[in-house]
Amino acid sequence: MTWDEFLWFAIPAMVCWITAGIIVYKRTNPVIINGLMISGILLFAIFIAGLWIGQQRPPLRTIGETRLWYSLFLATIGFLTYKHWKYKWLLSFTGLIACVFTCVNIFKPEIHSTTLMPALQSIWFVPHVTVYILSYAMLGAATIASIVQLKKMNRGKVDPELYRFMDNIVCVGFGFLMLGMLMGAAWAKEAWGNYWSWDPKETWAFITCAAYLVYLHLRLQNSYKKFTLWMLPIAFIILMITWIGVNYLPSAQGSIHVY
Amino acid sequence: MKKSIVFVSVIIAIGFALQLVLGEFDIRFINAPLNVIMGGIMILSLVAFSLFRKNKYYRWFSGVSLAVSLIITIGILCIFMGLIPQVQTRNLHQHDIYSLIGLRSITTSWYFVLTYFFLLLSLGATILKRLYIFNLKDYAFYFNHIGLWVLLFAAGLGAADRERYTMYVHEGKEESNAYNSDNELKKLPMSIALSDFDIEEYPPRLVIINNNSLMMQPEKKPSFFQIDKTNNEGRLLHWKIEIQEYIHRAINKEGDEYIEVEMPGANPAAKIKATNINTSEIREGWVFYGNMMQSFAALRLNDDYSIVMTRPEPKRYVSDLNIFVYGKEEEHVILEVNKPFRSGNWMIYQYGYDNKAGRLSTYSILEIVYDPWLNGVYLGIWLLAIGSVCLLWSGNKKKRRGTKNDMG
Numbered sequence: 001m002t003w004d005e006f007l008w009f010a011i012p013a014m015v016c017w018i019t020a021g022i023i024v025y026k027r028t029n030p031v032i033i034n035g036l037m038i039s040g041i042l043l044f045a046i047f048i049a050g051l052w053i054g055q056q057r058p059p060l061r062t063i064g065e066t067r068l069w070y071s072l073f074l075a076t077i078g079f080l081t082y083k084h085w086k087y088k089w090l091l092s093f094t095g096l097i098a099c100v101f102t103c104v105n106i107f108k109p110e111i112h113s114t115t116l117m118p119a120l121q122s123i124w125f126v127p128h129v130t131v132y133i134l135s136y137a138m139l140g141a142a143t144i145a146s147i148v149q150l151k152k153m154n155r156g157k158v159d160p161e162l163y164r165f166m167d168n169i170v171c172v173g174f175g176f177l178m179l180g181m182l183m184g185a186a187w188a189k190e191a192w193g194n195y196w197s198w199d200p201k202e203t204w205a206f207i208t209c210a211a212y213l214v215y216l217h218l219r220l221q222n223s224y225k226k227f228t229l230w231m232l233p234i235a236f237i238i239l240m241i242t243w244i245g246v247n248y249l250p251s252a253q254g255s256i257h258v259y
Numbered sequence: 260m261k262k263s264i265v266f267v268s269v270i271i272a273i274g275f276a277l278q279l280v281l282g283e284f285d286i287r288f289i290n291a292p293l294n295v296i297m298g299g300i301m302i303l304s305l306v307a308f309s310l311f312r313k314n315k316y317y318r319w320f321s322g323v324s325l326a327v328s329l330i331i332t333i334g335i336l337c338i339f340m341g342l343i344p345q346v347q348t349r350n351l352h353q354h355d356i357y358s359l360i361g362l363r364s365i366t367t368s369w370y371f372v373l374t375y376f377f378l379l380l381s382l383g384a385t386i387l388k389r390l391y392i393f394n395l396k397d398y399a400f401y402f403n404h405i406g407l408w409v410l411l412f413a414a415g416l417g418a419a420d421r422e423r424y425t426m427y428v429h430e431g432k433e434e435s436n437a438y439n440s441d442n443e444l445k446k447l448p449m450s451i452a453l454s455d456f457d458i459e460e461y462p463p464r465l466v467i468i469n470n471n472s473l474m475m476q477p478e479k480k481p482s483f484f485q486i487d488k489t490n491n492e493g494r495l496l497h498w499k500i501e502i503q504e505y506i507h508r509a510i511n512k513e514g515d516e517y518i519e520v521e522m523p524g525a526n527p528a529a530k531i532k533a534t535n536i537n538t539s540e541i542r543e544g545w546v547f548y549g550n551m552m553q554s555f556a557a558l559r560l561n562d563d564y565s566i567v568m569t570r571p572e573p574k575r576y577v578s579d580l581n582i583f584v585y586g587k588e589e590e591h592v593i594l595e596v597n598k599p600f601r602s603g604n605w606m607i608y609q610y611g612y613d614n615k616a617g618r619l620s621t622y623s624i625l626e627i628v629y630d631p632w633l634n635g636v637y638l639g640i641w642l643l644a645i646g647s648v649c650l651l652w653s654g655n656k657k658k659r660r661g662t663k664n665d666m667g
Contacts, residue, residue: 002489061574084652118575118596167655175650182644191597193423193608193628195636196414198366203341210334217330219655220323223260241341249342 001050003064009047010106014099016040017075021092024082037079037091044072061116066126067105071098073130081134085172093137124187132180132243138173139212139232139239142166146232153226166232167219174212181205200249204242211235262319263328270377271332274370278360283367286419291631294416301412305380309387321384329378336374340365375415382408399653403646410639417632424627425610428453428580437627447627448585449605455579456612456623460571462486462507463527463548467495467564468557476564483569486529495566497536503543504530511553515545523619524550527571531558551619570617578609578623594625604631 020036048068051059059065078094081087116125145166152158184202185195196202215231218224241249277284289297311317319325339362346363361368386404389397424437424447433452436444464483467476475481476496484493484500491502508525509517517528526548533542542560548568549555557565575595583589584602592600592607599608606628613620630636 081651085654118573121575122597164655169654171650171654175647178647178650179644182640182647185640189606189633190599191608193599193606193610193626194421195640198340198345200341203337207334207337207341210330210337214327214330214334217323217327 001047001054003051005050006047007106009043010102013040013043013071014102016043017095017099021095024088024091033091034083037075037095040095041072041075041079044068044075048072060123060125061121063116064105066116067101069126070130070133071101073126074098074101074133077130077134081172085168087169089141090138094134097133097137119191122187122191124183124190128180128183128187131176131183135173135176135180136239136243138169138176139236142169142173143232143236145169146229150226150229153229158225167216170212170215170232174209174216177209177212181209201242201246204238204246208235208239208242211238260324260328263324266325267328267332267374270373271370274368274373275360277369277373281369283361283364284369284372285367286372288419289416290419294419298412298416301379301383305383305387308384309391312384312388312391317384317388320381321388325381326385329374329381332374333371333378336365336371375411379408379411379415382411399646399649401646402642402649406639406642406644406646408639409642410636413632413635413639417630417636420629420631422629424629426451426625426627427622428578428625429622430454430456437625449602449627450583450585451607451625452581453578453623454581456577456620457579458576458612458618458620459574460507460527460618461574462488462505463568463571465495465500465529465531465546465566466569467498467560468567470559470563470565486527494536495533498560498566499534499536500566501532501534502529503532509547511547511556517545517547524552526550527568528556529568531566533558533560533566535560576609576612578625582607604633605629606633 016036017040020033020040024033048059051065051068059068074094075098078090078098081094082091145162149158149162149166152162184205188197188202189195211231212235215228215235218228218231308317312321343357343362343365345365357363361370365371382404386401386408389400389404423440424445426434426437426447428434428451430453433450435450436446439445462485464485466481466483468474469476482495484495486502486505488505491505493500506517506519506528508519508521509528510520510522510525511528512518517530519525528545528547530545531543534540542558544558545556546558546566546568547553547556548571555567557567559565578594580592580594580600581589582592582600582602584605587602590600590602594600594607594609596609599606601607608626608628609623610626611624613622
């Protein structure tokens with residue numbers, strides 16, 4: 001198997017995922033949704049396995065190859081999380097992002113061969129990035145919910161259902177966030193000699209965790225309701241700094257994470 | 260909450276005072292066995308204090324308000340860390356306000372250390388309070404909180420013993436000395452011999468350069484063509500490129516002849532055909548990266564431009580070593596990036612090589628890290644990871660009694 005056969009797998013997989021993402025909102029038999037998602041996932045799994053055998057090495061060396069894994073992981077974990085939590089938007093959203101990565105691979109084939117430097121050739125690379133993508137998606141949703149809730153609070157009537165949603169989604173998003181950070185630490189020990197060196201990206205990732213941790217603990221009390229809700233947008237801003245802002249901060253220019 | 264805010268402010272104030280009087284906190288002062296003794300005292304104290312867990316001060320110390328205050332404090336200190344460029348080695352001549360109050364190296368400042376310390380105490384108190392009323396249903400709480408405590412404990416106290424060395428080993432030689440983080444040469448309890456250092460490289464990229472300025476084109480954002488076994492056609496600006504022949508390890512035999520030879524100086528060579536899309540002009544010839552004895556070869560397109568090869572990037576660099584850590588068996592190790600070698604408390608990494616010489620580097624640079632607390636850190640990481648999976652699974656479960664939520 002080579003990249004020449006990619007379209008035969010990619011197009012059907014995307015059709016499956018997009019269809020699942022749309023019909024999940026209609027009253028569809030869950031068996032159909034499961035079938036579509038699993039078919040898409042299997043198609044990708046088979047292509048990756050074929051590429052592995054055909055190229056006689058694990059497809060973990062080029063940027064194009066890592067994108068294959070992102071699509072696979074996002075679709076799989078997104079599907080499993082949807083099955084457990086029943087949030088329809090999660091299925092559509094992760095399916096959409098999986099398709100985005102697939103499309104990049106289709107429309108920009110010349111960067112298939114952009115090679116990964118030795119430090120990035122690790123099995124930690126894809127899981128570390130994937131769980132962060134998932135975490136950011138969920139925490140983003142929580143931020144939107146918190147803004148809605150703050151507006152409702154100003155009008156004098158909060159929605160308890162929205163609180164339940166926020167608490168759940170922040171917990172799950174935080175779980176992925178922590179896993180991402182812990183994987184980063186384990187990988188850092190294998191690659192750089194130390195599991196934590198307060199590199200700017202690591203520092204801001206830690207601050208992001210601390211912010212969401214503050215929210216989770218404040219929710220254990222009933223006081224400071226407004227401050228508690230405000231923690232979510234504040235935490236999300238810190239998350240954005242961790243994700244993108246670090247590349248622009250003057251203090252971070254020497255960072256090993258700045259590409 | 261007011262009590263907590265006051266308490267935390269006092270800690271910071273004391274920290275600042277200590278910083279101004281004593282200067283920075285050098286964790287290495289509490290290296291073994293001091294850190295072990297301190298750790299033991301901390302644990303015993305926590306257990307002793309927990310006998311008073313019904314006392315209102317204990318309940319406040321192990322409560323949510325103080326936890327939130329401490330987390331916010333450490334978060335704010337880290338924000339400073341994230342905004343003010345931090346220095347690794349203290350510049351004794353720097354006297355600006357940031358340096359004097361320790362903001363240029365926050366992790367060695369007294370206020371950071373004190374906050375960290377009280378966070379560990381408060382967290383320990385919370386854990387013990389819950390252990391007394393042990394309930395299997397609180398598994399998420401235990402994994403997360405105990406995991407974090409173990410991690411902070413091992414990482415914090417372990418920092419006193421952790422040491423990092425850089426060792427230069429030459430091909431065919433044996434080495435026991437390495438440079439520590441203060442750039443002093445130290446003898447390590449091991450002997451490392453390098454039999455071979457090798458780099459595997461990716462095929463190079465082709466790029467168009469200006470014959471006079473030698474700048475890659477287009478100047479603002481150069482366009483490259485990656486040579487790839489699976490893809491021998493492409494484009495560079497308005498030239499269609501076709502790779503007719505590619506030799507990864509080539510020597511220029513004479514004139515326009517290139518042969519494949521496995522030699523240290525062998526470098527990539529490619530026979531290419533370039534067709535101008537607008538004028539249909541064709542240029543054919545060899546492009547060669549060159550080496551120390553033989554000059555590079557370019558394909559001249561016209562008076563202004565030529566095609567050359569870029570420096571091949573490393574795919575993998577490997578050291579073939581024999582490592583003998585005193586007290587253990589000698590081991591033959593193939594060391595590469597992301598695949599370090601561990602022996603007891605020592606971990607050895609492939610760090611670098613003679614960049615200028617590239618594949619011809621006669622020495623390999625190893626990074627050697629000593630960390631006796633690593634297993635404690637890994638335990639903490641594992642427990643936290645399990646705790647995170649618990650969060651993924653259970654989310655925010657409501658407690659049966661009352662409206663107080665309970666999360667892991």
